[in-house]
Amino acid sequence: MTSPVLTLKDLSIEFPTPGGVVEAVKALDLTIEAGRRVGFIGESGSGKTTTALAVMQMLAEPGRVAGGSIDLGGTDILALNDEQMRRTRLSRVAYIPQGAMNSLNPVMRIEPQLWDAIIAHEGRLDRAELKRRSDAALESVGLPVHTAQLYPHELSGGMKQRVCIALGIILTPELIIADEPTSALDVVTQRQVMQTLKDIQEQIGSGLILIGHDMGLMAQSVDELAVLKDGELVEHGTVKQILEAPKHPYTQDLISSVPLVGGESFLNPDRRAEAPKRESSEPLLRFEGVSKTYGAVTALHPISFALQGDTPQIISIVGQSGSGKSTMGSIMLGFTPPTTGRVLFEGQDLAKIGASQNLEFRRNVQAVFQDPYSCFNPFYRVNHALSYPYKRFGLSQGKAQTQAAMEEACAAVGLDPDLVLPRYPHQLSGGQRQRLIVARALMLSPKLLIADEPVSMVDASLRATILSNIYDLKDKHGISVLYITHDLATAYHVSDYVMVLYKGHVVEAGPPKAVIGDPQHPYTQLLIASIPWPDLQRGWGSGLEDGAEDNIASAAPAFRGDVAGFELAKA
Amino acid sequence: MSRIPRSYLLNRLVTLVLTILIAATLIWIIPRLSPVDPAEIALGRMAAGAGSVANADEILAQLRAQMGIDQPLIIQYFKYLGGVLVFDFGLSTASFPTPVSALIAQALPWTLGLMVLSLVITFVIGNLLGALMVWERSPRLVKVAIPAAMVFTSIPPILSGLLLMWIFAAKLQWFPLTGSYGLTVEPGWSWDFAQSVIHHGFLPALSIIVVTFGFWALGMRGLMITVQGEDYTTLAKAKGLRPRYILYRYMIRNAILPQITAFALKIGLLIAGQVLVERIFAYNGMGKLLYDAILDQDFPVIQGVSYVIILMTALSVFLVDLVYPFIDPRVRHEAA
Incomplete structure (x- = not known):
C-alpha cells in the first residue's frame, strides 16, 4: 500500500454563532491513499464541503478547527503559517469549487488565469515556458489551445469546468478536491467532464476527493465512499461494499432515492382526478x-x-x-x-x-x-x-x-x-x-x-x-x-x-x-x-x-x- | 476601435445627441415659464445706478430687441438652438453686454482644474479605502479608522470648508483665505502663477475630498462584499495567489466597474454640488458664476452654465460607454 496523501484524525470543526456553537464536523477520522478516489456524499449541511475547506484552510468566518489534526502527505496543515499555507494550495492540494459557471475571473482571459497560478508558486517564468505549460494543461482536459485567448463568458459550462480542472492539475498536486464539479452540467456533459477528471487524476497519480449528493455519479466515479450526515461520518468503505450492503439506514436512503429507468416507481398513484370542467372544446x-x-x-x-x-x-x-x-x-x-x-x-x-x-x-x-x-x-x-x-x-x-x-x-x-x-x-x-x-x-x-x-x-x-x-x-x-x-x-x-x-x-x-x-x-x-x-x-x-x-x-x-x-x- | 461593434457605437452616439437636444430644450423652456422680464431687470439695474431713467419705454423696447425677446417664441427657440451649437448663449443681463460664452470661458478652466482633480483624487482614495474595509488582510487599525473618518461625510461641504478655512487659513495661516490665485502674481504660464494656483486651490479641494470620499468608500464596500463572495474569489485563493494580487486583479478590478459609471455621472453634478464651496472660498469657477447668476436672475448665464453641465455629463457618459467594452469584456459580447 502506498503512503496516505491525507489523514484526518478526530477532526472537529465548529462555527461559533450568537445562538451558540454549531458543530459542523464531529470527530472525523479518514485516510486517503495516493491514487485513490474518495467520494464524500451527504445532503447539504452534512459537512462535506466544510471538511474540504478545512483542508484548504479556507473556512468561512467564523468557522474554526476545534480539534484533531489534518495531515497532508506528512505536513501538519494546521501548523502552517499563512504564507506556507498559500504555497501549499494548488501546488500540493487543489480545490475545484462548486459552481464552475462563476469560478473564473470574468474580466481576464483564460491564459493569464492559468499563468498567474504558476507565477504565484514558481515565480516569473519565461513566457514561452508559461505558454507551453498552459497549453499542455488545456490539451490534457480536451480543450483546444485557442481557448486560452477567450474570456470566461465565451465558454460553455462544460468548457469552464474543464478550465477549472486544468487549473487544478497544472502544478500536479498530491490531492485534488472537486466540490460537486458537475452539478451545473447536463448528463451528457457531466459524463465527459467526469471522465476527463478521472483520466487526468490517474495520469498524475494524485488522490481525489469528490464531493456530491448523487449516489449514481459516485458509483461510477470513485473507489471509496464516505457517507456524511450532520457532520458525522456514518459509513465508510469501498463503493462495492457500500452499494451492495449499506449498513446505515441513511446510506440505504441515499441509494434508494436515485430514480431509475425501469424498476419500481417512487410514486403511488392512488386515485385519478377528473380534469376541471372546461367550457371550451378547444384544446388546452x-x-x-x-x-x-x-x-x-x-x-x-x-x-x-x-x-x-x-x-x-x-x-x-x-x-x-x-x-x-x-x-x-x-x-x-x-x-x-x-x-x-x-x-x-x-x-x-x-x-x-x-x-x-x-x-x-x-x-x-x-x-x-x-x-x-x-x-x-x-x-x-x-x-x-x-x-x-x-x-x-x-x-x-x-x-x-x-x-x-x-x-x-x-x-x-x-x-x-x-x-x-x-x-x-x-x-x-x-x-x-x-x-x-x-x-x-x-x-x-x-x-x-x-x-x-x-x-x-x-x-x-x-x-x-x-x-x-x-x-x-x-x-x-x-x-x-x-x-x-x-x-x-x-x-x-x-x-x-x-x-x-x-x-x-x-x-x-x-x-x-x-x-x-x-x-x-x-x-x-x-x-x-x-x-x-x-x-x-x-x-x-x-x-x-x-x-x-x-x-x-x-x-x-x-x-x-x-x-x-x-x-x-x-x- | 475596431473591437467595438458599429451598432453599439451608433446607438451611443444617437443617445448622446438626443440627450443634449432634449436638455437644451428644457433649459430654454424653464426660464420662460417664469413671469420675470429680463429687460425690466436690466432697466431696473440702470435705474438703480443712475437714480432715474428717461424714456423708459423706449429703452425697454431697445433692450428687448437686443436680447431677442421681442420675437415670436418659435423663432427665439430656433435662434437659441442655433446659437447653442456654437456656444453662443447671448449676452449676460447682469454684466450687460458681456457675452455669456466669455464668462463661461473664463470660469470653466478653474472649475475643471479644481473640481476634476479633486474628483479624481476622491475617487481613488474613496475606492481604495472602501476596498480595504472589506479586504481580510487589512490591518485592524484600518478597519476601525476608515468608518470613523466617514463622520466627515455627514458634514455639509460648506461647513467643512469653513472649518478648514478657520484652522488652516485663519489660525495656522498655511493657506490663503480666499481667491483663486494671489493678487501679486500675473496670470500666465509661469511657475509663480502655478504655485499660487495650487496654494489657493488646496483648501477648496480638500474640503470637497473630505466630505465626498465616503460616497465612494461606502459604494465600493458594498461592491467588494459581493465580489468577496463570488466563486472566482474563492478559486483565486484556492490557487494560492498572493493576497495583494487577489485584491487588485480579482476583487477591485471587478468591483470598480459600476463605480466608473457613477464617476461619469458625477462629473456634471460636481459643478452644481460645489457651488457653495466655490462661493465661500471666493473661487472664480463655474459654481460661483452660477451662484451669482441665480442671485441676479441672469437667465442667459444660468442657461449657459446648465448647458455646459449637461454637455459635460453627456460627454463623460459617452466616453465611459466607449471605454467600457475594453474594461468589461462581457459588455462587448452583449452588444454584438
Whole structure:
C-alpha cells in the first residue's frame, strides 16, 4: 500500500454563532491513499464541503478547527503559517469549487488565469515556458489551445469546468478536491467532464476527493465512499461494499432515492382526478408551427402539437442544455414571443391576448422554475408570498378562508403550515422552498403547470418527494403538467408522453416506456447511456466516442406510439 | 476601435445627441415659464445706478430687441438652438453686454482644474479605502479608522470648508483665505502663477475630498462584499495567489466597474454640488458664476452654465460607454 496523501484524525470543526456553537464536523477520522478516489456524499449541511475547506484552510468566518489534526502527505496543515499555507494550495492540494459557471475571473482571459497560478508558486517564468505549460494543461482536459485567448463568458459550462480542472492539475498536486464539479452540467456533459477528471487524476497519480449528493455519479466515479450526515461520518468503505450492503439506514436512503429507468416507481398513484370542467372544446394548449430564432441561431424549429386537457396529463420535454426545451417553456408561458407560428391557449392566441384575459391566463397557467432560492422576495414571510397571488387573482373570500387555503396547499405538498408559513424564505431549505412554489401554484387551481427543471437544484434525496408533489397535481387535482427536464429517469416515471429535443428538433417522441425504456434514436440512446447508475455492473462508458455527433445529426426522428389527448404533428 | 461593434457605437452616439437636444430644450423652456422680464431687470439695474431713467419705454423696447425677446417664441427657440451649437448663449443681463460664452470661458478652466482633480483624487482614495474595509488582510487599525473618518461625510461641504478655512487659513495661516490665485502674481504660464494656483486651490479641494470620499468608500464596500463572495474569489485563493494580487486583479478590478459609471455621472453634478464651496472660498469657477447668476436672475448665464453641465455629463457618459467594452469584456459580447 502506498503512503496516505491525507489523514484526518478526530477532526472537529465548529462555527461559533450568537445562538451558540454549531458543530459542523464531529470527530472525523479518514485516510486517503495516493491514487485513490474518495467520494464524500451527504445532503447539504452534512459537512462535506466544510471538511474540504478545512483542508484548504479556507473556512468561512467564523468557522474554526476545534480539534484533531489534518495531515497532508506528512505536513501538519494546521501548523502552517499563512504564507506556507498559500504555497501549499494548488501546488500540493487543489480545490475545484462548486459552481464552475462563476469560478473564473470574468474580466481576464483564460491564459493569464492559468499563468498567474504558476507565477504565484514558481515565480516569473519565461513566457514561452508559461505558454507551453498552459497549453499542455488545456490539451490534457480536451480543450483546444485557442481557448486560452477567450474570456470566461465565451465558454460553455462544460468548457469552464474543464478550465477549472486544468487549473487544478497544472502544478500536479498530491490531492485534488472537486466540490460537486458537475452539478451545473447536463448528463451528457457531466459524463465527459467526469471522465476527463478521472483520466487526468490517474495520469498524475494524485488522490481525489469528490464531493456530491448523487449516489449514481459516485458509483461510477470513485473507489471509496464516505457517507456524511450532520457532520458525522456514518459509513465508510469501498463503493462495492457500500452499494451492495449499506449498513446505515441513511446510506440505504441515499441509494434508494436515485430514480431509475425501469424498476419500481417512487410514486403511488392512488386515485385519478377528473380534469376541471372546461367550457371550451378547444384544446388546452396548441402549438401551430411555432419556432424561435435568435439572430442566426435557431433555438426551436417549427413544432406543432395539441394538448387536449380533458384528462390531466404530464408531458415531458427532455434534452440537454441548448436543446431548446427552456425556450419552449418560455414560449408557453407567453414570456417569449415565437418567431413564427401561433400558441393557442383554449383557442386564444397568446400574441393577441387582452389585459383582462391575460390575468385569467396567468391564473390558469402557473410555473415552477429551476432555482427555488431566487423565486421568493426575501423581504416577505412565506404567508405573504402565498396569499398575495391568491388575493390578487380575486380568489380570496376573507382572511380565514385564505388562511385555510394556504394551510391546505402546504399540507398537500407535505409541509407543516404552522412551521413554514410564519417564516422568511431564507430560513427554509431549497427543498422546502421548491415545495412552497408548488403549493403556491396549487392554490390558484390552474389548468396547466409548466415545470422547468423543478428538481435539478435540490438534494437528490428530496427530488422524489417534490416530483410526487407535482405528480399529485395531476393525480389528485386534475392539473396538466409540462415537465421540462434533462433527467430521463424521472421523466420515465411521471410522464404520460415524452418528447426528446435535440438542437430544437423533436428527435423521438412517444410514451415513456417506449422512448426511455427502449430508445431508438441515437441521441436518446446517448442521453440514457450518460445517466450514472448506482450499479457497478452497469458501465458508464466514456462519452468521448468519435463520430457520435454525426450519427445523431443524420438519424431520422423516431415517433413511437400515440397517447389519447396529445397529438404531435410528425414532421 | 475596431473591437467595438458599429451598432453599439451608433446607438451611443444617437443617445448622446438626443440627450443634449432634449436638455437644451428644457433649459430654454424653464426660464420662460417664469413671469420675470429680463429687460425690466436690466432697466431696473440702470435705474438703480443712475437714480432715474428717461424714456423708459423706449429703452425697454431697445433692450428687448437686443436680447431677442421681442420675437415670436418659435423663432427665439430656433435662434437659441442655433446659437447653442456654437456656444453662443447671448449676452449676460447682469454684466450687460458681456457675452455669456466669455464668462463661461473664463470660469470653466478653474472649475475643471479644481473640481476634476479633486474628483479624481476622491475617487481613488474613496475606492481604495472602501476596498480595504472589506479586504481580510487589512490591518485592524484600518478597519476601525476608515468608518470613523466617514463622520466627515455627514458634514455639509460648506461647513467643512469653513472649518478648514478657520484652522488652516485663519489660525495656522498655511493657506490663503480666499481667491483663486494671489493678487501679486500675473496670470500666465509661469511657475509663480502655478504655485499660487495650487496654494489657493488646496483648501477648496480638500474640503470637497473630505466630505465626498465616503460616497465612494461606502459604494465600493458594498461592491467588494459581493465580489468577496463570488466563486472566482474563492478559486483565486484556492490557487494560492498572493493576497495583494487577489485584491487588485480579482476583487477591485471587478468591483470598480459600476463605480466608473457613477464617476461619469458625477462629473456634471460636481459643478452644481460645489457651488457653495466655490462661493465661500471666493473661487472664480463655474459654481460661483452660477451662484451669482441665480442671485441676479441672469437667465442667459444660468442657461449657459446648465448647458455646459449637461454637455459635460453627456460627454463623460459617452466616453465611459466607449471605454467600457475594453474594461468589461462581457459588455462587448452583449452588444454584438
